[in-house]
Amino acid sequence: MTRRAEILVVALATVVPLTTAVPASATTLSNKVVSRLVIGRSVEGRPIRAVQKGNPDAARTVVVIGQMHGDERAGVRTARFVIRHVRVSSDTDLWVIPTMNPDGLAHDTRQNARGVDLNRNWPMNWRPGHRGATYPGRRAASEPETRAMLAFLAKVQPRFLTSIHQPFGEVGKDKDKPIHFQRRLARGLRLPLRRIDIGGPTMISHEPGLQPGGADNGPTLTGWYNAHYPGTAITVEFTRHPGQRYVTAVAGRGIVHASWGDR
Numbered sequence: 001m002t003r004r005a006e007i008l009v010v011a012l013a014t015v016v017p018l019t020t021a022v023p024a025s026a027t028t029l030s031n032k033v034v035s036r037l038v039i040g041r042s043v044e045g046r047p048i049r050a051v052q053k054g055n056p057d058a059a060r061t062v063v064v065i066g067q068m069h070g071d072e073r074a075g076v077r078t079a080r081f082v083i084r085h086v087r088v089s090s091d092t093d094l095w096v097i098p099t100m101n102p103d104g105l106a107h108d109t110r111q112n113a114r115g116v117d118l119n120r121n122w123p124m125n126w127r128p129g130h131r132g133a134t135y136p137g138r139r140a141a142s143e144p145e146t147r148a149m150l151a152f153l154a155k156v157q158p159r160f161l162t163s164i165h166q167p168f169g170e171v172g173k174d175k176d177k178p179i180h181f182q183r184r185l186a187r188g189l190r191l192p193l194r195r196i197d198i199g200g201p202t203m204i205s206h207e208p209g210l211q212p213g214g215a216d217n218g219p220t221l222t223g224w225y226n227a228h229y230p231g232t233a234i235t236v237e238f239t240r241h242p243g244q245r246y247v248t249a250v251a252g253r254g255i256v257h258a259s260w261g262d263r
């Protein structure tokens, strides 16, 4: 090893924080990609890709969605870092989706190619709305990107799902789900854990256990998933301008290591 490489290794060892969570002792860690899938296509025909790491036979499935809003780009880099560099425990079946809105990513727009805010298009408490930043589409699950994710999540049913956004700098708390994963996530990402309110009209819930208003009752991915499946889906909001090291090593490891736990 060259002197320069040695210094780099030492520097990395110094700056990368020790995580508080560790996988169970019988498990092993691997950086191998197990499979790559195209789970659907966007309005303009771009593939929505999912990359699998860890152990496909593990009881615990974890999903990381790097991006839903095409102009919130930091989480795509986090997802790519996880795919390339983060070792995954053999008790975890990890799926990483760098973007579920490849058209928005290509055009640098929040919405998909039809102007729909995909995080208002989920089939729970959906209601019509005007065109604009949070246009919910013509009906619930009207968009191919939403339907691709619905089918994928129904199939893999993750124990933990993280959906990355920007710019509010917080981890969205869901009071109806076990708090442990949410706390590990907030700690790993160095962000406050608090309830996110998506605003907009107050929604009347006909489903037990849900309160009117708030992200946990809107037609969002995490609201829909939490209402329909036993697993925990959490919205993460990075800040507006997170640094390079934050979106890669800190957030990539923080999200994966937060899944080392049963609840």
Ligand SMILES: [Zn+2]
Binding pocket: 068, 069, 072, 164, 165, 166
């Ligand atoms: Zn967003």
